[in-house]
Amino acid sequence: MAYDVASEKGDACYSVPARSVWRLLLLPMFVLVFTLLLNSNCVSSYSSAYLDFTCSNSTVMERGKLGLKNPGVCSEEAKHLPVCECGFKMLDSCFLSKKKMLEIEKGANDFNIPIIRSNQELVATTDGGLYNPSCLVFNSAWKVQPLENEPNKKLNYPSPAGVQRPQSDEDIAFMSILELGQLLKANLITSVELTGIFLKRLKRYGPVLESVVTITEELAYKQAKEADQLLAEGRFLGPLHGIPYGLKDIIAVPNYTTTWGSTSFKDQVLDIEAWVYKRLKSAGAVLVAKLVTGSLAYDDIWFGGRTRNPWNIEEYSTGSSAGPASCTSAGLVPFAIGSETCGSITYPASRCGVTALRPTFGAVGRTGVMSIAESLDKLGPFCRNSVDCVIVLDAIRGKDPDDVSSRDIPFNVPFSVDITKLTVGYLEDAEMEVVHVLQSKGVNMVPFNLSYTVDSAQGILNFTMDVEMLAHFDKWQRSNLDDEYEAQDQWPIELRRARAISAVDYVQAQRARGILIQQVRESFKVDAFIGNATDWEKVCVGNLVGIPVVVVPTGFKKISDAPSNDTRRKTTITTGIYAPPDRDHVALALAMAYQSVTNHHKQRPPIDDLGPNDTIPGLTKIPVVV
Ligand SMILES: *[C@@H]1O[C@H](CO)[C@@H](O)[C@H](O)[C@H]1NC(C)=O
Ligand SMILES: *[C@@H]1O[C@H](CO)[C@@H](O)[C@H](O)[C@H]1NC(C)=O
Ligand SMILES: *[C@@H]1O[C@H](CO)[C@@H](O)[C@H](O)[C@H]1NC(C)=O
Ligand SMILES: *[C@@H]1O[C@H](CO)[C@@H](O)[C@H](O)[C@H]1NC(C)=O
Ligand SMILES: *[C@@H]1O[C@H](CO)[C@@H](O)[C@H](O)[C@H]1NC(C)=O
Ligand SMILES: *[C@@H]1O[C@H](CO)[C@@H](O)[C@H](O)[C@H]1NC(C)=O
Ligand SMILES: CC(=O)N[C@H]1CO[C@H](CO)[C@@H](O)[C@@H]1O
Numbered sequence: 001m002a003y004d005v006a007s008e009k010g011d012a013c014y015s016v017p018a019r020s021v022w023r024l025l026l027l028p029m030f031v032l033v034f035t036l037l038l039n040s041n042c043v044s045s046y047s048s049a050y051l052d053f054t055c056s057n058s059t060v061m062e063r064g065k066l067g068l069k070n071p072g073v074c075s076e077e078a079k080h081l082p083v084c085e086c087g088f089k090m091l092d093s094c095f096l097s098k099k100k101m102l103e104i105e106k107g108a109n110d111f112n113i114p115i116i117r118s119n120q121e122l123v124a125t126t127d128g129g130l131y132n133p134s135c136l137v138f139n140s141a142w143k144v145q146p147l148e149n150e151p152n153k154k155l156n157y158p159s160p161a162g163v164q165r166p167q168s169d170e171d172i173a174f175m176s177i178l179e180l181g182q183l184l185k186a187n188l189i190t191s192v193e194l195t196g197i198f199l200k201r202l203k204r205y206g207p208v209l210e211s212v213v214t215i216t217e218e219l220a221y222k223q224a225k226e227a228d229q230l231l232a233e234g235r236f237l238g239p240l241h242g243i244p245y246g247l248k249d250i251i252a253v254p255n256y257t258t259t260w261g262s263t264s265f266k267d268q269v270l271d272i273e274a275w276v277y278k279r280l281k282s283a284g285a286v287l288v289a290k291l292v293t294g295s296l297a298y299d300d301i302w303f304g305g306r307t308r309n310p311w312n313i314e315e316y317s318t319g320s321s322a323g324p325a326s327c328t329s330a331g332l333v334p335f336a337i338g339s340e341t342c343g344s345i346t347y348p349a350s351r352c353g354v355t356a357l358r359p360t361f362g363a364v365g366r367t368g369v370m371s372i373a374e375s376l377d378k379l380g381p382f383c384r385n386s387v388d389c390v391i392v393l394d395a396i397r398g399k400d401p402d403d404v405s406s407r408d409i410p411f412n413v414p415f416s417v418d419i420t421k422l423t424v425g426y427l428e429d430a431e432m433e434v435v436h437v438l439q440s441k442g443v444n445m446v447p448f449n450l451s452y453t454v455d456s457a458q459g460i461l462n463f464t465m466d467v468e469m470l471a472h473f474d475k476w477q478r479s480n481l482d483d484e485y486e487a488q489d490q491w492p493i494e495l496r497r498a499r500a501i502s503a504v505d506y507v508q509a510q511r512a513r514g515i516l517i518q519q520v521r522e523s524f525k526v527d528a529f530i531g532n533a534t535d536w537e538k539v540c541v542g543n544l545v546g547i548p549v550v551v552v553p554t555g556f557k558k559i560s561d562a563p564s565n566d567t568r569r570k571t572t573i574t575t576g577i578y579a580p581p582d583r584d585h586v587a588l589a590l591a592m593a594y595q596s597v598t599n600h601h602k603q604r605p606p607i608d609d610l611g612p613n614d615t616i617p618g619l620t621k622i623p624v625v626v
Contacts (some may be wrong), residue, residue, distance in 0.1 A: 093499055095100045095478050100496055107497040115459030116505045122454065123511040125164055132511040155394050155413055157239050160389075163494060165189055169197045173331035174604055177243055177388040180334060184231065184242045191224040191231075191242030191286060198244045198288050203333045206289075208313065208619065210305035211326035213249045214256050214290040220244065221288040230284070239391045241284035246336040248324050249290040250297055250370035251379075253277050260370050261293040261302035261320075264481045272461055274368025275400040276337055276379055283395040291323025291336055295486045296473070297344060297372055303486060309351050310605035312569040314560050314616050318351045320344040321382065325352040328382040329605055335383045335392055341372040343539045345380050346576065349551040350534050353572030355601050356382045357389040357588065359474035360581045361546030363409045364393075365400020373468035376461075376543055385601050386550060386591035390414050393584065409582050417589035419443050424590065431554045431575035434530055434594055443592050448529050450541070452519035454512060462539040463509040466498035513544050520545050521580075528586050533576030548584040550591040553600045564613035568606035 026284030069549060084101050107589040125130040163182035166172055172194070175183070183189045186349030199217055227242035252258045252270040254534070259266045277287070292307045294300045300307040300319035307322035309315050310330040317326045326464065328336050340358045349356035357380045364379040371377055381392035393411070400406040410525025418554050419441060426435045427446020439445045454460075476482065520541065531538060533551045542549055556570040579587035595601055610616065 001499075021142055072602060086564045087500075091499060095480065096499075098494070103493065104271075104496045106498055107493060108500045111459075111462070112501060112505075115456060115463060115509070117118075118456040119463075119505065119508040119512045122456070122515060123508055132514055136184060146375055150566075154238060155411075155415070156389070158415065163188075169200070170331065170604075172197055173201055173334075174211055174384070176384045177334055177391050180243055181241065181421070184227075185236065187231075191227040191244075192221065194226040194242065195220050195244050195286055195288060198333055201330075202289050203328070205330050205332055206327075208607060209308045209310060209326045209330060209332075210302075211292050211317070211323045211330075211332070212289050213259055213292055213302070213304065213323065216253070216256055216287050216567060217291055219253075219256070220286050220288045223281070227284050227286060236438050237282075238395070238461070240280065240395055242286060242447075243334055244286045244288040245280065246289040246291040246324060246327055246333040247274075247277060247287060248293045248336070248338045250293045250339060251276060251337065251369040253287065253290065256290060258290070258370075259303065260297070261294070261295040261486075263303040263431050263484050263486060264476060265385055266303050267625075270368070272368040273583050275365040275403065276396050277368070279398075280337075285395075287326070288333060291327050291333075293339075294319035294322055296491055297339065297341065297370060298490050299487065300348070300385045300396075301487045301490075310607055311351075311353055311556075311572050313607060313610075313619065314566065314569070315351075318347040321348050324382040325349050325354050325356070328352070328354045328384070330433070330607055331604065335381055337379055337392075337396070338382055339369065339377060339379050340543065341376045341378075342543045343534070343536075345378075345382070346533045346539055348551060349382060350574040351582050352555045353556075353570065353574065353600075353603070353605070354382050354551070355381060355389060355526070355553065355595070356391060356551045357386075357584065358542070358549050358551075359584050360409050360548045361412075361543075362405050362407050363397050363548075363584065365398070365403040365406040367400050367402040371468075371472050373465045374465055375468065376465060378543075378546075385590050385595050386552070387595075389550065390569050390588050390592075391584075393588075409584070412585045414585040414588040414592065417586060419593050422527040422586065422590070423449035425526040425529035427529060429532040429535060430530040431573065433554055433598075434552065434577075437594050437597060438590060440532075441597070443590070443593070445524065448526055449523075450520060450529065450531075451523045452516060452541075454516040454519060456512060457516060457537060457540045457544060460509045460513050460516065461544055462494075463501055463515065464544070466494055467501055467506045469493045470498040516541065517545050520547075524580050528577055528579040528583070528590055531576055531578060533574055538576070538578075542578065545581070547581055547589075548579050549589055550587045551575075552577060552591050552593055552594060553603075554598075555600050556603070562614075564611065567614040568609065569610035569614065570605075 084105055088096055148473040157178060159184055160178055163179050165183055165188040180194065182190060199215060199220065202212055202215050224242065239334055245309050249259050249261060252272040254271050254273060258268055258270045292302050295302050297320040300316045300322040307317040307326050309317045310326055310456045321344050324336035324338035327333050329352035345356050345358045358378055359380050361378055366377055366379060383389045383392060397411055398408060399408045400554060423444045424438060425446055427448060435445050477495055485492050533549060551574050553572055554575050557573060559569050559571050577587045577590050
């Protein structure tokens, strides 16, 4: 054995003598030998024999082929270095323990090499870079100056007529933004009262659902009082005036922790007002809580627990916008802002049965938001219905001067889209109820396939997301803080694997992504299409291309292993309405048409009354807060 896999100490590379003098001469040698070994069968046949390779054991013939000027130097110097360590030294990654190196090597073999080869085949068969340019565009502007006045004219909204204040707080908690706005305008409730109702629910159900990180009570009452004061003066800022909401805890708000869901950052306070928070503040909305993000925006496990699905509290919410989905579903907030890099809006919205929008990439500025991948990350709303999603998107969209990827997307009025003029495709996995409802509303529905030949979308997504993510968490990994990560089989393994993706292959992945985008664009011959919102291939393609999707609840089915026939716990069914980039209003118009004649989105999940003979042992008891 060339090295001891049990050793957890990561300083093996530094035991080489005479480092400083030799380094410049040796580095090219290590690079070439490492490359040679990667290309030979040592990778495809991962075995203990591989561990016996060392740099010094490249043969004279091999050295000759490589045309090295001074082959003897490496042999002498690297006699003590197993090849794997050689490779990591080359990548300036000696902080890794041997155990981790082995794990990465296996991961690279299983995952990286097939993607590298597939992308090579796709875009790297001719030299010169004349074809298939990377879809990444560098924006050299230092800073785009904000427009002097409001850049976007805000939409006009329908006013629901005759809204009355319900008796129970719970009924209030499940009202839509427009309905709550009517109560506020008619002086049937104050923003302070409304804030109190949601704070109470956050305190009561947050611990059960493990969906709330920080309740921002002081700030909430301050903002609610300001909203009430303005209303008393006859000033109405728009449909979000006085409406409580929550933010996924990757979004920075001063004076409160911004934990990113992570043990490593759980005490972090950022003195930054995120762009999206500023927009909501200026729209008069009231921040009541920072909601759970899966740790570093991955899945539903965070430093304080694991977020649950209100529709079936025995199972989890998925993520990573776990808190926004769970809390909106359970009526702990009227709406919340989450984010998606690949699936983090669509998955939890589907699991928790919430209407949500993943907008066109670039529609919402991300300053002050933890970044996984700047070419993929998007912010979007979780709401009671699609009209509310329109309202929230309208408030938060637009060019953010500090986010070069953001821009003013053309957001036409969804309320005036004539859906009878639309041709909408449906995929084989579309919910047929939605197809039939839209057809009955006069939409031209046609069977449809999104066709493209790039078969490596999931691999391109992994390369893009992992490399960009690792660039953002380089120090974290180098400090071995990934050892304290809450789910060791998630980011830690994936990001260590990303160390072994070369920059060349990252760019080839972007060029392959360029082909995918081109093909999706050519194939997108309908105004929108209906299909499964959580199918992994579609999630990857949708995010790589940057197209919007609205997640719409379309019904329920029985939970598996129901303890009694009349349990109130259910499994939610949803579908996705996809549109081309910048056509968010089309997808939203279709969702509104569907929801105008259906009630699936109005159902309330059971949390403290699961139904007869259904108890879940071991769950936190629901605290009664008065
Ligand atoms: C943070 O809190 C301090 C005092 O507690 C206050 O002076 C300051 O204005 C707050 N900052 C913001 C941005 O609210
Ligand atoms: C979509 O693709 C499937 C499988 O290839 C095929 O069976 C179906 O006919 C196609 N539908 C359309 C509308 O092209
Ligand atoms: C992408 O990464 C995930 C997480 O590690 C893995 O489960 C999946 O198989 C990878 N996909 C490809 C195509 O490598
Ligand atoms: C959507 O796809 C996911 C993943 O393949 C699957 O689990 C789910 O059942 C599908 N949903 C529908 C409504 O077909
Ligand atoms: C539920 O109802 C079905 C018939 O409707 C019956 O066969 C089954 O035993 C019932 N299960 C329970 C747990 O009561
Ligand atoms: C609950 O269970 C008990 C005993 O197991 C049974 O007698 C009763 O009928 C059940 N109630 C309902 C509503 O299913
Ligand atoms: C350092 C090292 O492992 N050297 C080995 C190179 O290969 C020869 C046989 O091919 C071994 O005898 C050496 O031990």
